[in-house]
Amino acid sequence: MSEERLDSLLIENLIDNLQEVFFLFNQKGKMILWNNKVNQVTGYNNAEIIKLRPLDFFPKEEQKKINQKIETAFKTGKASIDANxxxxxxxxxxHLFTASFTYYKNEPCLYGVGLDIGDLQQKVFEINLMLNNTDEAFVILDKSFRIISFNQKFEENYFHLYGKHVSKLDNFLDLAKEKHREKLTLMYEKVLQGEFVTTESKILSxxxxxxxxxxxxxPAKNKSGETLGIFISAIDVTExxxxxxxxxxSEERFKTMMKEGSDLIVILDNEGNYKFVSxxxxxxxxxxxxxxxxxxxFSLIHPDDLDRIKDTFKLILVQKRVTAHPYRVKHKDSSWxxxxxxxxxxxKDPTIGGIVINSTDVTDLVSIQKKLEANYELYNYIQKASNExxxxxxxxxxxxxxxxxxERIFGHDFDNKVFKLKDWIALVHPLDAEKEKNRWNLFLADxxxxxxxxxxxxxxxxxxYFFVEEVAYLVRDDSGEPIRMIGSIRDISHQKKETIKNKLLSDIGYFFKNEExxxxxxxxxxxxxxxxCDCNFAEIWMVSKDRLSLQLYSNLxxxxxxxxxxxSTKTQRKFNFGEGLPGKVWKTKQALNLEAKQIENEFIRAEGIKHLKLGMLSTIPLFYNGEVVAILMLGSKNSGKQEFYYKMYLKSLEHFLGAEIIRKQQQEELNQLFDNAPDILAVADASGHFRKVNPAFCQLLGYTAEEITSRPFFExxxxxxLNTTNKEYRETVSGLRKADNFLNRYRCxxxxxxxxxxxxxEIFGEEGLVYAFGRDVTERIE
Structure with missing residues (x-):
């Protein structure tokens, strides 16, 4: 066999053993050489391939741009393109194709390889998804103020504000108004000298x-401290x-209240001396x-009240809070x-360091109280005039x-019935009555x-039930025993609703943040x-992925x-659209609050409802992006309560809880992708540690995730x-470039x-993290 023939066979053997697609065709578009990978990917045999043109291996919609790249490669000697x-x-x-010009058997041709980038595209998509989902816009400039890189937020904001697109290598100064360019140039030169500069700009949208x-x-620096350009971040701080x-x-209002308010505020030391006076x-x-x-x-206290006030002062030195019975204080004009x-x-509060006394001038109240005792008719007039x-x-x-x-506020008519303390207790929510019982007894005894x-x-x-605030004053006899109480209650449901609603959303959000x-x-x-909500029945029904049915997902x-x-209802774990209470609420997108008789008629799981004895049932749709994603059901044996809770704050869950469910599910899916990826996935930080590694990496090296992340990866x-990796790592974490098929050896x-x-x-996040994608190539190299 001739030497030329041996060389030819060697070349063919090398080409066939390439892991990437290999091709060689002439200027007329005739396929001359290809490897087995072409047959595997395209499904054509050799007899079919030799009859096809290079463009025939691509979709029609991509052929035009591929043809342009072919022409470029024949003219300039090289070209590359992503194509399917x-x-x-x-x-x-x-695939990612790279083609180069050559002469083959004295004929101008293009040869090259195609790298399968299917998995890479998915990984890049995930990285971009994380990188571009931040509220902060950023751009990186080189020393000539040309744009090297920017994130999606920057591109979106600039286009929204100015109606133009930005491109890499654009001069950043060209994006600014001409009158500002000189000032910006001076500022950027200072930054290149090592200064950090913050500015605020007002822009009309x-x-x-x-x-x-x-x-x-x-300054944008590499790990060795060399300034390579300028890093600029921008965030909308309008709100x-x-x-x-x-x-x-609010602070100004507080100062005004201190100056103009009716409450007198002082801070005393442990001897009763003034440290602060409003x-x-x-x-x-x-x-x-x-x-x-x-x-x-104490120098201003009336002599008849002084001993009692001093005794009260002794109590506050060992107690958290003490209220003093009305006492007299001397005015500068000598009145009391x-x-x-x-x-x-x-x-113990370092910002206060004393006893805070809030005092209200009740001179008029005491005067009124005395007049009320003498003239009961005046008291009746006050009752008629009050909205409480x-x-x-x-x-x-x-x-x-x-x-x-x-009667006007709460609807109760006791004109023809004696109202006693037991009647009051019967109208108070049982949980609230029990909670305040001990404090009430202590109050009466003091x-x-x-x-x-x-x-x-x-x-x-x-x-x-309504949330109310009670304010009352107790009249005691000379021995301190309670004889009469005068007070009022007013509806504060609106204010209380916001407080409870905010706590509800905060607590629910905490569960979704901290549970895996x-x-x-x-x-x-x-x-x-x-x-x-005092419920004895609670369920969550989830809409299926195909949005054809509801599945019972969680229950008490x-x-x-x-x-x-x-x-008794184990066979009923699924409802179709419009079926049962969950399906009906899914269809109408409206919450339902049903009483006992309505529950019996509407509740499909009638066989089991007898066990629950529900007096009220709320069925609430949970939304995400305007679509129902789940149904919440809450039931109570006590009729009327659920409707109150729904109006007060459960309605706020309709969109909040739905969004939390979807967010948590998406988070689980991302974690699954990371944990189950067959290739190596890791997150590296700027300190030379892996922050997170996937099971494939642990399995390859034989270490646990904790063992890998607790030590610098250089170990x-x-x-x-070490030297080549250190250089590659510095350039990667500095943002100068991304690693591409960098090889090194890790000890198992x-x-x-x-x-x-x-x-x-590319680097992402405030800590400068980097996603690393690895593949074990030991067998290929060795």
Whole structure:
């Protein structure tokens, strides 16, 4: 066999053993050489391939751009392109092609390879998904102020504001207005010298809205500290500035309240001397701040009240909070003013370091109280004029007298019935009554206590609970025994609703943030809601992926009656669209609140409903992007309660809980992708550690994830690879470029070394993290 023939066979053998697609064709488009990989990917045999043109291996919609690249390669000597190979069976396989010009047998030809990038495209998609889902826009410039890189947020914001697209290698100064360019140039030169510069810019959006952006300019350096360019980040702080403005107004309002408010505020040391005096003392008592500072607060107390106040002061030194019975304080004009005070021990608070006394001038109230005792008719006029439900309780006879507003606000009519303390307790929510029982008993027993405040749920005549605030004053006889109470209750449901709603959303959000699985977060949420809303029945039904049915996803089984219910209805774990209460609410997208009789008619699982004895059932749709994704069902034995809870704060769950469910499911799916990837996946930080590694990496090296992430990854490298890896790593984490098929050796737990081919993502996140993608190529190299 001739030497020429041996060379030819060697070349053919090398080509056939390539892992990538190999091709060679002439200027007329005739296929001359190809390897077995072409047959495997396209599905054509050699007899078919030789009759095809290169363009025939690609979809029609891609042929034009591929032809342009072929012409470029023949003219310039080289070209590359991402394109999909179209197989004989019509399947598409994404490849990265690189073609080069050559002469083959004295004929101009193109030869090259196609690299399968199907898996790479998916990984790049995931990386871009994480990189481009940040609220912060950023761009990196070189020393000539040309754009090297930018994220999607920057591109979107610039196009929205100016209607133009940006491209890499554009000069960043060209994007600015001409009058600003000189100033920007000077600033960028300072940044290149090592300065960090922050600026604020106000930009008018196309919609006419004034936007405020915070810009941060800092040197872009590699690991060795060399400045390679400028890193610029920008974030929309419009809403933040509005919030700061509100805070400033709030602080100004607080200062005004301190100066103009009716409450007198002082801070005392442990001897009772003034450390702080609110400015309004001048208005109410005639003393300036300077006149009272460092003097004893006891010097202004009426002699008849002094001993009692000193005893109260001793209590606050060992208790958190004490309320003082009304006492007299001397005005600068020598008159006496009645004060009602609450003292709070804040010695442990470093910002206070003393006893805070909040005092209210109750001189008029005391005067009114005395007049009421002398003239009961005046008291009746006050009740008629008030918008709050005013009451008087004769403690000795246990008889309440209500003002006219009680029936107007809560609907109860006790004109022809004696109202006693047991009637009051019957209208208070049982949980609230039990919670405050001990505090109430202590209040009555403390002879110094006269002011009572409380918040609780109060039942109206329609069976609906309202949140109310009670403020009352206790009248005691000379021995301190309670004889009468005068006070009022007012509806605060609206304010309370917002407070409870915010706590509800915060607590539910906490479950979804801290639990690993959606099912665990929902179990915690159902337990929380059942306790909060006094429920004995709770379920979550999830809409299937194909959106054709509902599946029972999570439910409470905290009692024997619930277990019997689910045993008797075990075959009913699925509803179609419009079927059953969950399906009906899915269809109508409207919540349903049903009472006992309606439940019996509407509840398909009638066989099991007898075990629950529900008096009220709420079925609530949970939304994501306007579509129902789940159904929440809550039931209680007590009728009327669920509708109250729904109106108060459960309605806020409709969109919040739906979004949390979808977000958690998406997070689980991403974790599954990471954990089950067959290739090596890792997240590297700028300190030389892997932050996270997938099971494939652990399996290859034989270490646990903790063993790999707890040590610098340089400790696992082959000694001969340290310098090259260190150089590659510095350039990668500095953002200069991405790793592409970089090879090094990692030591396994067994002591052997594995060759790994690495690719990396661009840096992302505030900590400068990088995604690393690796493949074990030991067998190929060795």
């Amino acid at each position: 190979i179209l197989s004989k069976e019509g399947e598409l396989f994404p 196309p919609e006419g809205k004034l936007l405020i952006y915070d810009f941060t300019h800092k 933040k500035r509005k919030a700061q403005k509100k805070i400033r107004k 400015p309004n003392h001048l208005y109410y008592l005639g003393y300036s701040e300077g006149e009272l500072m460092s003097t004893s607060s 003013r009645w004060m009602q005070s609450t003292a709070t021990n804040l010695f 439900a005013i009451f008087e309780w004769d403690i000795r006879t246990d008889i309440f007298t209500w003002g006219e507003s009680f 002879k110094e206590q006269v002011k009572w405040t409380n918040e609780f749920r109060f039942l109206d005549s329609k069976g609906v 699985k959606t099912i665990l977060a929902l179990e915690k949420s159902l337990e929380y809601l059942s306790d909060m 089984e905290s009692s024997e009656e619930l277990r019997r219910f689910y045993i 696992f490298l082959h000694p001969e690879d 737990k067994s002591g052997e070394y594995k060759w790994i081919s690495w690719k990396s993502s």
